Amino acid sequence: MTIRRLVVFGGTGDLTGRYLLPALAALYAAGHLDDRFSLRAASREDWDDARYREWADGQLDRHGTDFPAAARSAVTASADYRRADVTDPADVAAAVAGDDPVAVYLALPPALFPATVTALHRAGLPRGSRIVLEKPFGENLSDARELNRLLSELVPERAVFRVDHFLAxxxxxxxxxxxxxxxxxxxxxxxxxxxxxxxxxxxxxxxxxxxxxxxxxxxxxxxxxxxxxxxxxxxxxxxxxxxxxxxxxxxxxxxxxxxxxxxxxxxxxxxxxxxxxxxxxxxxxxxxxxxxxxxxxxxxxxxxxxxxxxxxxxxxxxxxxxxxxxxxxxxxxxxxxxxxxxxxxxxxxxxxxxxxxxxxxxxxxxxxxxxxxxxxxxxxxxxxxxxxxxxxxxDLPAYGRLLLDVLRGDPALSIRGDEAEEAWRVVEPVLSAWERGLVxxxxxxxxxxxxxxxxxxxxxxxxxxxxxxxxxxx
The missing domain is CATH 3.30.360.10 (Dihydrodipicolinate Reductase; domain 2)
Known part of the structure; x- marks a missing residue:
């Protein structure tokens, strides 16, 4: 099932402006998105839709010049904005409100992941929704395990996209x-x-x-x-x-x-x-x-x-x-x-x-x-x-490929929960020894x-x- 609603928490951040908005322009240019697609940006700034679209236009002028003007305009035309505290279930619920499945992108510092996932769980998501998280996935092995547990209570594992753009x-x-x-x-x-x-x-x-x-x-x-x-x-x-x-x-x-x-x-x-x-x-x-x-x-x-x-x-x-x-x-x-x-x-x-x-x-x-x-x-x-x-x-930049996989529901290039934990197992001895000054x-x-x-x-x-x-x- 293809999802046509994308909500980005951290929608005014560097990741969104530098990578996600140009990726959406690439998807429009390649014919993967149409006028049924909608983007909602959520962040702490006290903006309205017009202010956000002005900001998005500026980001696309800086980082999306490889794509036609019509594709860039389609991105900003599809967007609206909600002021939100990502740890507040009421704000989160308002941002993701709607009957259709939604792809929720956490373009946030990793320290905010647990609180935001908990708020999403309390708010509830429509059946068939998906959630996207950027690296690093947690701060250590214990964090990764706890975050996996929280995510398992929110959506099925196949609906969790722990993205790493290198894979695309x-x-x-x-x-x-x-x-x-x-x-x-x-x-x-x-x-x-x-x-x-x-x-x-x-x-x-x-x-x-x-x-x-x-x-x-x-x-x-x-x-x-x-x-x-x-x-x-x-x-x-x-x-x-x-x-x-x-x-x-x-x-x-x-x-x-x-x-x-x-x-x-x-x-x-x-x-x-x-x-x-x-x-x-x-x-x-x-x-x-x-x-x-x-x-x-x-x-x-x-x-x-x-x-x-x-x-x-x-x-x-x-x-x-x-x-x-x-x-x-x-x-x-x-x-x-x-x-x-x-x-x-x-x-x-x-x-x-x-x-x-x-x-x-x-x-x-x-x-x-x-x-x-x-x-x-x-x-x-x-x-x-x-x-x-x-x-x-x-044909598509790395983030364009990843977003297309998210919207279409193909997790092959995302990182599975046990894989994220094993990666932390590899580096934790290094982190521990460095913290103790052995190196x-x-x-x-x-x-x-x-x-x-x-x-x-x-x-x-x-x-x-x-x-x-x-x-x-x-």
């Missing part, structure tokens, strides 16, 4: 396409042939006025716990029988369940955290993170996070998975890099500079490339080749390559090894 990106989808539709790849997609897979989202972008959100979250929760773990699932999953919701999501959960739990010793050896100091990046001076407006230096929020994981599975035993994300770095690097093992023997002499093959899925810009070794210009010499293909522009918070200059490699001191390593042996004995 063209290149992310192409990870599956390249693996499963090419006979040359799947037989070697295992630890026998692959030494390491890097999943990287390094950006030159600094805080850019997002301290209100980011300083309470940090790089690990903002990127690694959700976006990068989702990419890990697609890269490492066993081939599903179909790309339907059950088969696809079952295989993703299998990957998360197979992640080897990290002990304190593992966290010290396999993770890094850092934040940027003052420097020059992207052609301008960047202040230190602690000097950014709205930042509380006492929170010790990291802007760079890296973890190395291993999977306890037949396919991947012996392969390392490196997940990394950082802000205010010298270059943008957003890719999945599959690094193959070296060949066992070279008949070209020992002085050849031969690098292992690398298959790269570029995430932004979207591309696919492979690094190969070939014969050079002189006999018995080798040279490096890089073959790159740019991906076609998708120092390093610094790196803005515009640099990030923090240099760090190793535990011999004394601290011995202490952790002793603690590890005691825990295993117990």
């Amino acid at each position: 990106m063209t290149t992310v989808q192409n990870v599956l396409g390249s693996r499963l539709a090419n006979r040359m790849l799947e037989p070697i997609w295992n630890s026998t042939h692959i030494a390491e897979i890097e999943i990287v989202w390094d950006e030159t972008l600094a805080l850019e006025g997002r301290a209100g959100y980011y300083d309470h979250v940090g790089a690990l929760k903002d990127m690694v716990q959700n976006h990068l773990l989702q990419l890990l699932c697609l890269v490492a999953m066993e081939p599903p029988l179909t790309l339907g919701e059950r088969d696809l999501r079952d295989r993703k959960v299998d990957v998360l369940r197979s992640v080897r739990p990290l002990t304190d010793y593992d966290v010290v050896q396999r993770t890094r955290r850092a934040r940027y100091s003052g420097g020059r990046g992207a052609g301008r001076d960047v202040p230190a993170y602690v000097d950014e407006a709205g930042v509380d230096a006492g929170r010790r929020t990291e802007t760079f996070a890296e973890i190395i994981l291993e999977l306890d599975s037949w396919r991947w035993a012996g392969t390392r998975f490196r997940l990394r994300s950082g802000k205010a770095l010298g270059t943008d690097r957003k890719e999945v890099a599959v690094r193959f093992r070296s060949v066992p023997h070279l008949p070209f002499g020992q002085d050849q500079d031969v690098r292992p093959n690398v298959l790269r899925f570029g995430l932004e810009p979207e591309s696919l490339s492979v690094d190969l070794t070939a014969t050079g210009s002189r006999p018995e010499t080798l040279t490096q080749l890089s073959l790159t293909a740019r991906m076609d522009t998708p 120092p918070l390093e610094e790196y200059p803005a515009g640099s390559d990030g923090p240099p490699p760090r190793h535990a001191t011999p004394e601290r390593r011995d202490d952790l090894l002793h603690e590890e042996s005691v825990m295993r004995a117990e």
Whole structure:
């Protein structure tokens, strides 16, 4: 059943203006929406419909210029506004009032999810309604479990859309396409042939006025716990029988369940955290993170996070998975890099500079490339080749694809409740060890390559090894 009513709580926020309104314009432009569709924005601002439409027009002029003027006008014409406290059942009930099923989008800080879901439960939703939540899903494993319990009292699991827009990106989808539709790849997609897979989202972008959100979250929760773990699932999953919701999501959960739990010793050896100091990046001076407006230096929020994981599975035993994300770095690097093992023997002499093959899925810009070794210009010499293909522009932006799935009721690209909990299980040992200071918070200059490699001191390593042996004995 297709839903034709969308209510967005947080309807005047950055997420709505930057992504949701342009996504709706894309759906209008592609013919997926018509004059029966209605948008209701709900927020704390004391606005009326005219004021909201004026604001929405301005957001579309800034972020929706890729779409025809008629499509943008259709979005604002479909919209009305309700002032609402998202924790007040009466306000919530007024915002979602109507006989037809409604899709309720919580474009809110995660801390407000439980109270808003509780208010929705008290208000009641028409049969067949759906609810959409942005990442991060809770603040920890306990929060995720409690939120899942609240949601189960509101709507069926199939009507819950825990969205992650990375899953709708063209290149992310192409990870599956390249693996499963090419006979040359799947037989070697295992630890026998692959030494390491890097999943990287390094950006030159600094805080850019997002301290209100980011300083309470940090790089690990903002990127690694959700976006990068989702990419890990697609890269490492066993081939599903179909790309339907059950088969696809079952295989993703299998990957998360197979992640080897990290002990304190593992966290010290396999993770890094850092934040940027003052420097020059992207052609301008960047202040230190602690000097950014709205930042509380006492929170010790990291802007760079890296973890190395291993999977306890037949396919991947012996392969390392490196997940990394950082802000205010010298270059943008957003890719999945599959690094193959070296060949066992070279008949070209020992002085050849031969690098292992690398298959790269570029995430932004979207591309696919492979690094190969070939014969050079002189006999018995080798040279490096890089073959790159740019991906076609998708018919819909990532948020457009996600909204269309919500309205049509297809949850295949949303995150199931048990999957959200398993993702927290993976990162909670890291969060705990970091909170206890086992891994120092390093610094790196803005515009640099990030923090240099760090190793535990011999004394601290011995202490952790002793603690590890005691825990295993117990």
